[in-house]
Amino acid sequence: MSTDPITPMTAPAVDVVVATRNRPELLRRTLAAVAEQSYPGEVTTYVVFDGTPPDLTLQRATPHRDVHVVSNQRTPGLAGARNSGVLAGTGDLVAFCDDDDTWLPDKLRLQVRALIETGADTVVSGIEVQYANRSFVRVPHPDDLAVERLVRRRVMEAHPSTVLVRRSALQGPIGLVDEEIPGSYGEDYDWIIRAARHGRIAVVAQPLVRVLWGQSMFSRNWQTIIDALEYVVAKTPEFSADPRALGRVHGQRAFALAALGSPAALPAVARTLRLSPTERRAYLAAAVACRLISADRVLDLANRRGRGI
Secondary structure, three states, rough: OOOOOOOOOOOOEEEEEEEEEOOHHHHHHHHHHHHHHOOOOOOEEEEEEOOOOHHOOOOOOOOOOOOOEEEEEEOOOOOHHHHHHHHHOOOOOOOOOOOOEEEOHHHHOOOOOOOOHOOOOOOEEEEEEEEEEEEEOOOOHHHHHHHHHHHOOOOOOHHHHHHHHHHHHOOOOOOOOOOOHHHHHHHHHHHHHHHHHOEEEEEEEEEEEEOOOOOOOOOOOOHHHHHHHHHHHHHHHOOOHHHHHHHHHHHHHHHHHHHHOOOOHHHHHHHHHHOOOOOOHHHHHHHHHOOOOHHHHHHHHHHOOOOOO
């Protein structure tokens, strides 16, 4: 007899929020993967169109796999779109998926089981990063999802498309996505820090999401990145307690300034190295500022290794 705690009668309802803008082919692939989940419970998808007319042809009324199309009714941008989707639903659990990512068939079933078995409010999984003709598997270690580790090293393995959270926690002690973050850049990072502050994050230690790398609308919006980094540091006291963590963020800021060609780049490099002399982003920023290499080239090299700046 199966010991699986999830049956059609006991499976909690899951709402899936997919924020989208101008990626119709990728979006349809994402929605197909959600519909094909092996999870036996109700899965309702909310496709939230942000800044573009909603495509009502995506709506579906099918057994256990409804799709609703809505518009972002809150702050323009990714954070407001995610929250619009959350507030449109009523499911016990909420999952997020970017419109260019693809869930593997057992993603929800394994994650719901992990929530039941651990009692956690949030669970993530590993990812398979796809960039150009390369792919990389990244699986987070549970210890890396403690607050102190998250501020020290942004755990990209805990990707937003892997997040499944209890609605009671999302709309309660953790809180919704922060819509005040400039350009919504790093809204997922801010949220996962708050989730970790609330309690232990469970991990399904295998890749359950294929992430298409290098498609982010933020990757070269340098001024937005600078503004958002400064905002997140100011609201997160754990950064001030850890010079290496603060140095990492200042290294990212220095790199963005260098990519902009700002004269403030080299002073930002110096400040970063005072905080954390081994911070590699400072040296990359210095190389870009001195025109030894372009920011685009550095990004491409990092992405080819399944990494970011």
